[in-house]
Amino acid sequence: MLFTKLVNSSFKRNLRVYGPYLVATTMLVAINYIFLAVRANESLKKLNTGAATSALLSLGFRFIFLVTIAFLIYVNRFLWQERRQEMGLYSMLGMTSRNLQWLTVIEKAYLLVCSLVGGLIIGVIFEKLAFLGLGYLLKIDHVSQSWLVPSALGETVLLMSLLFCLIMVIDLVKLHRMTPSQLWRPQTVKVKRHGKLYSFAGLVGLGLLIWAYYITVTIKPRISAIAHFFSAVLLLTVGTYLLFIIGSIVFLQFLQKQKHYYYQPRHFIAISGMRQRMEQNGASLATICLLCSSILVILFTSVTLYAGIGSTVKSYAPQNVVINSQRPLTAQQKALVNDTAKRHHATLTHQLTYTMAAPRYGYWKDDRFINQGDILHMDKQTSSSVILLTTKEYNRITKQHVKLADNQALAYANNKGHYGKVTINGHTYQAKRLNHYSLYFNPDHSIYTPSFYVINQLPKGTPTTTVTSFDYRMKGTQKQRIKFEGELQAELNMKNGQFTAKETISSLINGLYGGLVFIGILISLVLAITTTIVIYFKQISEGMADAERFATMQQVGLSEKETVKSIHSQVLMVFLLPLVGAVINLGFAFPAIRQIMIQLSLYNLPLMITVGVIVSISLLILYLVIYGLTTRVYRHIVEQ
Amino acid sequence: MNLLHISHLQKTYNANSTHPVKALKEISFDVNPGEYIAIMGESGAGKSTLLNIIATLEKASAGEILLNGQDLSSLTADQAAKYRREHLGFIFQHFNLLNSLSNRDNIYLPLVLAKVPVAEMEKRIQPLAASLGIEQIIDRYPTEVSGGQQQRIAIARALITQPDLLLADEPTGALDSNTSNEILDLFDRVNANGQTIIMVTHSAAAASYAKRTLFIKDGRIYHELFRGDDSLKQYQEEISKTMMTLTNGGE
Ligand SMILES: Nc1ncnc2c1ncn2[C@@H]1O[C@H](COP(=O)(O)OP(=O)(O)OP(=O)(O)O)[C@@H](O)[C@H]1O
Numbered sequence: 001m002l003f004t005k006l007v008n009s010s011f012k013r014n015l016r017v018y019g020p021y022l023v024a025t026t027m028l029v030a031i032n033y034i035f036l037a038v039r040a041n042e043s044l045k046k047l048n049t050g051a052a053t054s055a056l057l058s059l060g061f062r063f064i065f066l067v068t069i070a071f072l073i074y075v076n077r078f079l080w081q082e083r084r085q086e087m088g089l090y091s092m093l094g095m096t097s098r099n100l101q102w103l104t105v106i107e108k109a110y111l112l113v114c115s116l117v118g119g120l121i122i123g124v125i126f127e128k129l130a131f132l133g134l135g136y137l138l139k140i141d142h143v144s145q146s147w148l149v150p151s152a153l154g155e156t157v158l159l160m161s162l163l164f165c166l167i168m169v170i171d172l173v174k175l176h177r178m179t180p181s182q183l184w185r186p187q188t189v190k191v192k193r194h195g196k197l198y199s200f201a202g203l204v205g206l207g208l209l210i211w212a213y214y215i216t217v218t219i220k221p222r223i224s225a226i227a228h229f230f231s232a233v234l235l236l237t238v239g240t241y242l243l244f245i246i247g248s249i250v251f252l253q254f255l256q257k258q259k260h261y262y263y264q265p266r267h268f269i270a271i272s273g274m275r276q277r278m279e280q281n282g283a284s285l286a287t288i289c290l291l292c293s294s295i296l297v298i299l300f301t302s303v304t305l306y307a308g309i310g311s312t313v314k315s316y317a318p319q320n321v322v323i324n325s326q327r328p329l330t331a332q333q334k335a336l337v338n339d340t341a342k343r344h345h346a347t348l349t350h351q352l353t354y355t356m357a358a359p360r361y362g363y364w365k366d367d368r369f370i371n372q373g374d375i376l377h378m379d380k381q382t383s384s385s386v387i388l389l390t391t392k393e394y395n396r397i398t399k400q401h402v403k404l405a406d407n408q409a410l411a412y413a414n415n416k417g418h419y420g421k422v423t424i425n426g427h428t429y430q431a432k433r434l435n436h437y438s439l440y441f442n443p444d445h446s447i448y449t450p451s452f453y454v455i456n457q458l459p460k461g462t463p464t465t466t467v468t469s470f471d472y473r474m475k476g477t478q479k480q481r482i483k484f485e486g487e488l489q490a491e492l493n494m495k496n497g498q499f500t501a502k503e504t505i506s507s508l509i510n511g512l513y514g515g516l517v518f519i520g521i522l523i524s525l526v527l528a529i530t531t532t533i534v535i536y537f538k539q540i541s542e543g544m545a546d547a548e549r550f551a552t553m554q555q556v557g558l559s560e561k562e563t564v565k566s567i568h569s570q571v572l573m574v575f576l577l578p579l580v581g582a583v584i585n586l587g588f589a590f591p592a593i594r595q596i597m598i599q600l601s602l603y604n605l606p607l608m609i610t611v612g613v614i615v616s617i618s619l620l621i622l623y624l625v626i627y628g629l630t631t632r633v634y635r636h637i638v639e640q
Numbered sequence: 641m642n643l644l645h646i647s648h649l650q651k652t653y654n655a656n657s658t659h660p661v662k663a664l665k666e667i668s669f670d671v672n673p674g675e676y677i678a679i680m681g682e683s684g685a686g687k688s689t690l691l692n693i694i695a696t697l698e699k700a701s702a703g704e705i706l707l708n709g710q711d712l713s714s715l716t717a718d719q720a721a722k723y724r725r726e727h728l729g730f731i732f733q734h735f736n737l738l739n740s741l742s743n744r745d746n747i748y749l750p751l752v753l754a755k756v757p758v759a760e761m762e763k764r765i766q767p768l769a770a771s772l773g774i775e776q777i778i779d780r781y782p783t784e785v786s787g788g789q790q791q792r793i794a795i796a797r798a799l800i801t802q803p804d805l806l807l808a809d810e811p812t813g814a815l816d817s818n819t820s821n822e823i824l825d826l827f828d829r830v831n832a833n834g835q836t837i838i839m840v841t842h843s844a845a846a847a848s849y850a851k852r853t854l855f856i857k858d859g860r861i862y863h864e865l866f867r868g869d870d871s872l873k874q875y876q877e878e879i880s881k882t883m884m885t886l887t888n889g890g891e
């Protein structure tokens with residue numbers, strides 16, 4: 001058949017374009033399938049965090065699917081440009097528009113079938129692996145997954161077919177709109193002229209970016225932090241686009257007006273070349289920048305969360321079991337604890353009981369703590385909490401002999417604390433900073449990390465709480481330990497706020513954060529694949545444009561070496577720009593993410609910095625490798 | 641002394657392959673300062689090859705080529721680039737302007753590469769723009785002006801370095817006849833001011849503007865015509881006749 005032959009030969013001729021495109025779509029199909037298959041798993045749903053994990057997976061899948069749609073539509077534009085002239089030629093040679101439509105349909109069907117077959121094979125193979133990985137991250141060993149998940153297969157095929165239909169329709173509409181000569185004529189790029197409004201928009205972009213950065217830097221650990229973070233993301237997105245598309249041009253135009261600077265060989269070629277590149281690529285570069293930023297932020301957040309699970313668990317449950325009650329445990333309750341332990345062959349150790357003031361929530365006004373009451377009285381202003389402890393109890397439980405005057409206090413905080421002169425509940429103390437407090441914990445698991453103040457006497461009428469905690473030793477699996485802890489809580493008839501058990505809470509947090517890391521990694525992978533392909537296609541189109549420029553510059557008297565150097569340094573600059581932008585974005589997102597992490601009881605700053613640096617460097621290396629590989633294609637085109 | 645001296649020039653493409661292409665077999669001629677020479681010949685005769693060798697864009701396989709006493713074949717690639725921007729001006733059929741530069745910057749390009757101060761560039765462009773009639777369009781971009789105007793910009797770019805030799809490869813090839821005539825009149829005026837020009841062309845009308853026409857066939861100089869005191873029309877007929885015999889297989 002003639003059409004299939006034509007499509008075939010066009011595939012072969014344009015392998016440079018279709019090859020990477022197919023690799024990318026195949027991977028995207030595979031990852032979409034993996035998500036759907038993991039989401040469909042029954043044994044995962046039965047876990048106690050199953051609902052949360054499912055919700056996360058659904059959210060993650062939606063995101064990945066959106067990226068897939070955007071990617072297919074975006075890259076289709078490049079394919080269209082490659083195919084356009086060919087179509088124009090066919091139509092000049094007498095093909096009817098019906099014939100051309102057929103060609104388009106066949107082309108898309110080919111692409112769909114190839115990506116589906118390849119993608120599903122890879123997906124099925126790696127799904128099992130991904131599932132094992134998820135199980136590992138969740139720290140569970142009692143889930144299973146079959147080799148094939150038919151429902152996920154069906155869904156993937158359906159969704160992908162829909163997507164390819166969509167881009168096919170887009171192509172057909174484009175084809176319908178164009179006359180043969182329009183198809184045939186190569187597009188000439190015009191340098192656009194820009195008015196005052198344009199410069200203004202550039203400034204607006206810069207302003208939005210600064211605003212976004214201001215928000216992230218000043219975010220306080222309040223309930224509203226996440227909402228603020230998202231508004232910053234929104235501002236950042238708009239700002240980045242404006243700055244890349246318009247700001248860069250305005251800046252370069254400004255440089256062009258500086259005659260003595262502009263009319264020097266190096267600057268002249270670089271600035272005018274960059275200007276044209278930015279006119280053509282501003283939006284793509286902004287997209288690459290935002291993609292890289294998302295990869296950085298997502299990886300950074302999920303990895304730090306996961307790495308910080310230990311410290312989070314420790315702040316929730318400094319010992320295996322921690323009970324908060326208004327009064328000390330009764331003899332009857334103690335007996336219940338011992339009986340249950342016996343039944344489960346558990347030995348109790350390190351038993352400790354002490355009394356402290358119940359956590360109070362509020363905010364600091366200079367060195368004065370404004371007390372709003374207990375956890376139920378939090379509002380928008382709330383930003384911290386305070387726990388008071390008597391010197392007597394402190395000395396007893398830490399086995400020390402500290403003596404304080406009535407206007408003195410010892411203070412310990414995990415986050416930024418208030419020391420020196422402080423006023424709490426109308427009393428003013430001189431607070432000395434404690435570097436270490438082994439029994440530190442966050443009894444309410446609240447997002448406001450408590451500061452501990454050791455003072456001689458609790459003010460009259462201060463509500464107190466009694467902390468009873470102990471460790472236990474027991475042979476048995478994680479499942480059995482969780483069962484013991486659950487039974488203990490049931491026997492004591494206590495609510496979650498009162499009773500905290502380490503194994504239970506750690507499996508809960510592992511389940512949540514492990515799921516997050518899993519999704520974070522897969523999403524980063526998808527973003528990395530799409531970024532790579534976007535860069536690749538950029539290189540190809542740059543190469544085509546540069547081939548001409550290359551020739552003219554040499555004719556006018558630039559040596560080949562100089563030409564190569566100047567063009568390559570421009571290309572490198574264009575490609576490094578988004579990455580630099582992404583790292584800057586991460587740098588500014590850092591304080592905001594840190595505040596959100598603090599809400600999740602993760603205070604480990606060195607850990608966060610390490611993760612941030614490692615993630616950034618890995619991305620940089622990956623990016624440069626991609627750049628290097630794609631540059632070979634670029635050179636091939638330019639030096640033809 | 642001759643401005644350009646070429647003797648026994650040869651050029652073979654793909655010399656080491658199984659199908660070497662002998663584009664130039666034996667070319668010898670001299671050019672004196674102030675001359676205006678047209679080069680004609682059939683497609684594939686080797687005209688562009690010859691011009692590219694004079695322009696140092698390509699290297700001869702054998703033979704001697706001296707410009708102002710400088711042996712062009714001994715130049716390295718980098719030296720050639722420098723030489724090109726200091727001593728030669730080049731005009732192409734497709735103008736070869738950079739779309740990323742404004743017309744003004746396109747004209748400045750060779751001067752910027754030669755690190756000429758801004759004041760000097762501005763001083764040079766003014767009379768040039770006036771004589772080429774491009775003052776109105778100089779601050780637009782190449783894509784915003786017509787083909788004839790683009791060629792004028794290209795001519796300005798070639799002339800602004802005050803080259804020893806102006807080389808043109810089918811400069812009117814992409815233009816309609818009216819615009820062609822305007823460009824050729826320009827060449828005439830430029831030549832009257834003492835500028836030496838070598839122009840490759842397919843059109844007898846274009847060649848008739850030149851004072852001397854060389855005919856190339858199969859990599860050799862086949863014939864030579866001088867305009868002398870002929871009128872433009874007479875001379876053009878003579879050129880056409882020569883071309884006819886050339887294409888019909890020669891005498
Ligand atoms: N880079 C090259 N490699 C191999 N052969 C070449 C190359 N450039 C030109 N040739 C061959 O050299 C011969 C002369 O080519 P040239 O371009 O000089 O012709 P021309 O006289 O300018 O023709 P036209 O009037 O069509 O422009 C031709 O046979 C051509 O195929």
Ligand SMILES: [Mg+2]
Pocket residue numbers: 687688689
């Ligand atoms: Mg030619």
